[in-house]
Amino acid sequence: MPPHILILGGTAEARHLAADLAARPGVRVTTSLAGRVTRPGVQAGEVRIGGFGGAEGLADWLRTHDVDALVDATHPFAESITANAARAATAASVPAVVLRRPGWCPAPGDRWYDVASLAAAAEALPGLGRRVFLTTGRLGLAAFAHLTDLHFVVRSVDPPEAPLPPHTEVILARGPFTLAGETELLRAHAVDVLVTKDSGGDATAAKLTAARELGLPVVVVRRPPLPAGVTAVPDVSAVLARLGFDGF
Numbered sequence: 158m159p160p161h162i163l164i165l166g167g168t169a170e171a172r173h174l175a176a177d178l179a180a181r182p183g184v185r186v187t188t189s190l191a192g193r194v195t196r197p198g199v200q201a202g203e204v205r206i207g208g209f210g211g212a213e214g215l216a217d218w219l220r221t222h223d224v225d226a227l228v229d230a231t232h233p234f235a236e237s238i239t240a241n242a243a244r245a246a247t248a249a250s251v252p253a254v255v256l257r258r259p260g261w262c263p264a265p266g267d268r269w270y271d272v273a274s275l276a277a278a279a280e281a282l283p284g285l286g287r288r289v290f291l292t293t294g295r296l297g298l299a300a301f302a303h304l305t306d307l308h309f310v311v312r313s314v315d316p317p318e319a320p321l322p323p324h325t326e327v328i329l330a331r332g333p334f335t336l337a338g339e340t341e342l343l344r345a346h347a348v349d350v351l352v353t354k355d356s357g358g359d360a361t362a363a364k365l366t367a368a369r370e371l372g373l374p375v376v377v378v379r380r381p382p383l384p385a386g387v388t389a390v391p392d393v394s395a396v397l398a399r400l401g402f403d404g405f
């Protein structure tokens with residue numbers, strides 16, 4: 158039987174890894190998606206959609222589908238599935254690799270305010286400006302709903318879920334975004350302050366450069382820690398090396 162690799166996806170890196178593995182003869186690759194976005198991008202190999210039912214459900218899935226290796230390539234803020242993946246891999250005795258793109262680091266000229274949560278970002282905002290560009294995704298916006306004096310421009314792939322702040326404009330868009338486009342957006346909406354998760358990667362980093370060039374402060378929600386004992390590799394080639402495919 159060909160080796161079966163399960164990728165926990167929802168990121169560009171997961172798509173790139175699936176494309177690489179699916180192109181290799183004699184490798185079976187399945188990507189698992191949570192089913193949160195209505196139009197997920199094109200995905201090579203097999204795809205399954207929806208939760209597993211916790212760590213036990215995922216461990217069962219690994220056993221019943223004869224998975225030989227698990228790659229957790231989920232988003233750095235997808236904390237529950239990462240914890241479940243670590244437990245399930247141990248329970249099912251399946252080797253596991255965690256792929257996490259490196260976080261963003263400030264460059265000279267950046268005015269970044271690091272916070273540990275969306276709630277802490279909301280607390281920091283009133284001192285930083287009245288017009289906020291919020292790029293933390295469509296979920297969790299309840300943390301900002303009490304900020305009735307601020308104006309929010311929210312950008313997300315799918316429409317955000319209530320409760321939202323009363324003064325909210327929504328822009329539906331999917332990256333990658335360009336520096337020219339981000340600069341124009343910040344100017345056109347007279348943005349005073351940007352809020353972002355530390356997602357890392359190039360696709361959504363242009364807003365940080367645009368904010369720096371315009372002298373705007375950025376509230377950066379830092380990542381939750383990985384589960385105890387878990388370490389991550391930074392890119393697809395490191396995953397391939399861990400899986401024993403480097404040099405092929």
Ligand SMILES: NC(=O)c1ccc[n+]([C@@H]2O[C@H](COP(=O)([O-])OP(=O)(O)OC[C@H]3O[C@@H](n4cnc5c(N)ncnc54)[C@H](OP(=O)(O)O)[C@@H]3O)[C@@H](O)[C@H]2O)c1
Binds near residue numbers: 238
């Ligand atoms: N959080 C973000 O900012 C963000 C941004 C971009 C993309 N994403 C992607 O969106 C998905 C959901 O993110 P989240 O933050 O809601 O995750 P989460 O809070 O860690 O996961 C919540 C539950 O959703 C299910 N789930 C999550 N990812 C899954 C996957 N790849 N395949 C199957 N089930 C999955 C699991 O349900 P069961 O317990 O029932 O298995 C998990 O317990 C992830 O795949 C992530 O890569 C997240």
